[in-house]
Every structure is written in C-alpha cells, then in structure tokens.
Amino acid sequence: MKLILSIVHSDDAEILIRALEQRGHRCTKISTTGGFLREGNATILVGAEAAQVDEILAIIKENCHARTQLVSPLPPVAEAGEFFIPRPVEVQVGGATVFVLNVERSEKF
Amino acid sequence: MKLILSIVHSDDAEILIRALEQRGHRCTKISTTGGFLREGNATILVGAEAAQVDEILAIIKENCHARTQLVSPLPPVAEAGEFFIPRPVEVQVGGATVFVLNVERSEKF
Amino acid sequence: MKLILSIVHSDDAEILIRALEQRGHRCTKISTTGGFLREGNATILVGAEAAQVDEILAIIKENCHARTQLVSPLPPVAEAGEFFIPRPVEVQVGGATVFVLNVERSEKF
Numbered sequence: 001m002k003l004i005l006s007i008v009h010s011d012d013a014e015i016l017i018r019a020l021e022q023r024g025h026r027c028t029k030i031s032t033t034g035g036f037l038r039e040g041n042a043t044i045l046v047g048a049e050a051a052q053v054d055e056i057l058a059i060i061k062e063n064c065h066a067r068t069q070l071v072s073p074l075p076p077v078a079e080a081g082e083f084f085i086p087r088p089v090e091v092q093v094g095g096a097t098v099f100v101l102n103v104e105r106s107e108k109f
Numbered sequence: 110m111k112l113i114l115s116i117v118h119s120d121d122a123e124i125l126i127r128a129l130e131q132r133g134h135r136c137t138k139i140s141t142t143g144g145f146l147r148e149g150n151a152t153i154l155v156g157a158e159a160a161q162v163d164e165i166l167a168i169i170k171e172n173c174h175a176r177t178q179l180v181s182p183l184p185p186v187a188e189a190g191e192f193f194i195p196r197p198v199e200v201q202v203g204g205a206t207v208f209v210l211n212v213e214r215s216e217k218f
Numbered sequence: 219m220k221l222i223l224s225i226v227h228s229d230d231a232e233i234l235i236r237a238l239e240q241r242g243h244r245c246t247k248i249s250t251t252g253g254f255l256r257e258g259n260a261t262i263l264v265g266a267e268a269a270q271v272d273e274i275l276a277i278i279k280e281n282c283h284a285r286t287q288l289v290s291p292l293p294p295v296a297e298a299g300e301f302f303i304p305r306p307v308e309v310q311v312g313g314a315t316v317f318v319l320n321v322e323r324s325e326k327f
C-alpha cells in the first residue's frame with residue numbers, strides 16, 4: 001500500500017478529484033497554503049495498492065501539469081476616444097508536486 | 110516511531126480525540142473533505158511508539174467503526190386527516206480508513 | 219527525498235515559513251487543531267533532499283522552540299485608590315513536534 005500526497009493548484013483540485021473517482025481511486029482533500037505565494041492550494045491524499053501508483057501519477061499529470069495560458073489583461077481606464085487593443089499575455093498556471101510514501105499497514109473499520 | 114493517519118467521519122472525530130487523549134496519546138486534527146461525497150470529514154494524526162500502535166488502532170476501531178443507525182425519516186407534509194407512521198430506516202454511518210507510516214526520525218524542540 | 223512534518227504554534231508558523239523560504243526550502247502550510255488544548259496550530263510540510271534535513275531541523279528549532287515568556291497579567295478591576303503592581307508571570311509558549319518520513323518517489327508535473 002502507498003500513500004500519494006499531491007500538492008496542486010486549487011483550480012485543478014476539483015477536476016483531479018473527479019478524474020480519480022471516475023477511475024475508482026478513493027481520495028481525500030486537504031485545503032493548504034503555499035509557503036511562497038501564500039495563496040490557497042490543495043493537497044490530495046490517495047491511498048492505493050503499489051500496482052496502481054503509475055496510473056494515478058498519470059491521472060495527476062494529465063489534469064494538473066504546469067502550463068501557460070493566454071490571458072487578456074484588464075484594459076486600463078481609457079480616456080474618451082482612446083483605443084485599447086489588449087495583447088494577450090502568457091501566464092504560468094497549474095503544476096503538481098507529488099510525494100509517494102510507503103504504508104506499513106492499512107486498516108478499514 | 111510511527112505516524113498513524115486515520116480518516117474518520119466528522120461526528121466521530123471529537124469522541125476519538127477524547128478517547129486518545131484520555132489514554133495519554135497525543136494527536137492533531139486536520140479538517141478534510143471526502144473525494145466522493147464532497148462532505149467534510151476529519152484526518153487524525155497520531156505519532157506514537159511502535160509498541161502502542163495496536164492499542165491506538167483498537168481505540169480507533171472502538172470509536173469510529175462503520176455501523177448502521179435507525180433513523181426516522183422526516184414525515185412528508187401530510188394532508189389534513191392523513192396518518193403518517195414513520196418506519197425507521199437503516200443508514201450506514203461512521204467508518205475509519207487508517208494508514209500507518211514509518212517515522213525515520215522524530216524531534217521535539 | 220524526505221518529507222518533514224512539523225507541528226508548530228500558530229504564532230510561530232509565519233516566522234518559520236519565511237525563514238525556510240529565505241533559505242530556498244519550499245513548504246506548504248496546513249491549519250490544524252491540537253487534540254488536548256483544542257486550539258488552532260499549524261503543520262508545515264517540507265519535501266527536501268536527505269542532505270538538507272539537518273539544516274531544516276535547525277531552522278525549525280531556531281524559530282519554534284518551546285520557551286517561557288514574561289506576560290503581565292491583566293489588572294483586576296481595581297477599586298478607587300487601590301494600587302495594582304502587576305508582577306509578570308512566566309508562561310510556556312511555542313514548541314515543535316517534528317516527524318521525518320521517507321519519500322519513495324517524488325515527481326513534479
């Protein structure tokens with residue numbers, strides 16, 4: 001038995017949980033806070049048999065990998081008659097930090 | 110030293126913490142959310158010597174095991190003159206999912 | 219790779235996180251509750267290479283060790299003409315409970 005801890009962006013947490021549950025992988029969510037940005041993120045706990053770890057890591061990678069998104073910046077308050085054509089900006093979002101721990105013993109009561 | 114993570118129903122968390130503390134087992138509570146039902150539950154962390162693990166698991170089983178409870182369903186809004194004799198319904202409550210991890214080193218500062 | 223869990227007093231959590239980040243150690247904060255006092259505290263997760271564990275434990279000890287503080291008790295509601303010279307009282311604060319776990323596999327997506 002292994003315990004997989006995966007620290008993901010809060011926007012990706014719901015999508016990841018749904019993808020795990022659809023494949024029958026039980027999981028638990030902890031609301032956490034990043035040390036550097038002090039923003040809320042999520043730590044997802046998955047207890048699973050060793051043979052399922054590769055599949056679970058693939059699901060995490062598919063749903064949470066770091067990627068760039070094109071975001072249109074908010075237009076500054078324009079003067080009358082001025083034109084503002086927002087050029088989209090690339091921003092880095094998502095990403096997952098994953099730790100796999102060994103479980104010596106597991107029980108269900 | 111071992112670290113015991115026990116995911117329990119929120120209604121059982123207080124009872125479990127009190128039972129652990131009464132026997133001198135230190136513990137910490139994390140408020141968590143179930144992946145499937147999206148309901149709040151609790152993850153209880155207990156750091157303990159290897160020799161105490163069996164006793165701690167017995168305390169968890171005693172206070173958190175899955176059981177059925179008879180619950181009287183709420184009466185539907187009855188018409189005047191109608192009789193409603195609620196037949197109690199069996200519902201599954203409680204339950205604990207427990208992971209025992211090995212602690213390589215522990216310190217108290 | 220190791221995963222260090224450190225349960226600290228909420229007042230020390232911010233100071234510890236800043237000290238870790240300044241030395242380039244990534245970390246994640248979980249808001250937790252003590253089993254005995256039922257007061258809020260914090261559990262800080264730090265994933266780090268084995269060679270960094272001693273330095274990280276030294277940072278935790280430096281910023282979170284148990285210590286006594288002199289606290290002036292609040293004056294009781296004094297009668298007119300009464301003098302109240304508060305004698306400071308020693309109170310125990312802080313402290314850290316630390317568990318070091320082995321990480322079998324870690325990934326960043």
Ligand SMILES: Nc1ncnc2c1ncn2[C@@H]1O[C@@H]2COP(=O)(O)O[C@H]3[C@@H](O)[C@H](n4cnc5c(N)ncnc54)O[C@@H]3COP(=O)(O)O[C@H]2[C@H]1O
Nearest residue numbers: 007034035036037038095097239242244245246263264265
């Ligand atoms: N080894 C580890 N142990 C425990 N938790 C870990 C960890 N590595 C990452 N995390 C967790 O994952 C979140 C995202 O980390 P990531 O490395 O993708 O993205 C990080 C990284 O790109 C950057 N960053 C973090 N610390 C930094 C530092 N000291 N200097 C420069 N950049 C830093 O800021 C982003 C957000 O960091 P933040 O701390 O708010 O949030 C982090 C933290 O909550």
Ligand SMILES: Nc1ncnc2c1ncn2[C@@H]1O[C@@H]2COP(=O)(O)O[C@H]3[C@@H](O)[C@H](n4cnc5c(N)ncnc54)O[C@@H]3COP(=O)(O)O[C@H]2[C@H]1O
Nearest residue numbers: 021024026027028045046047116143144145146147204206
């Ligand atoms: N291997 C594991 N790793 C991490 N956390 C784990 C886990 N196994 C259980 N948990 C945690 O314990 C809670 C109760 O699980 P239990 O198996 O008793 O009771 C479960 C189970 O009977 C059922 N269930 C969960 N996932 C299911 C699925 N994919 N298909 C059918 N039933 C499911 O719904 C109940 C509530 O599940 P929920 O996810 O809301 O809440 C779960 C979850 O937070």
Ligand SMILES: Nc1ncnc2c1ncn2[C@@H]1O[C@@H]2COP(=O)(O)O[C@H]3[C@@H](O)[C@H](n4cnc5c(N)ncnc54)O[C@@H]3COP(=O)(O)O[C@H]2[C@H]1O
Nearest residue numbers: 130133135136137154155156225252253254255256313315
């Ligand atoms: N082995 C372990 N496993 C998991 N979590 C652990 C742990 N040891 C300590 N903790 C966590 O660290 C907090 C501070 O513990 P500390 O031992 O410094 O300070 C403790 C200790 O001096 C005392 N205490 C705790 N349980 C006791 C008991 N059964 N009898 C007498 N004193 C107790 O009260 C203080 C506050 O305890 P509280 O439970 O509110 O908060 C605890 C708990 O959240």
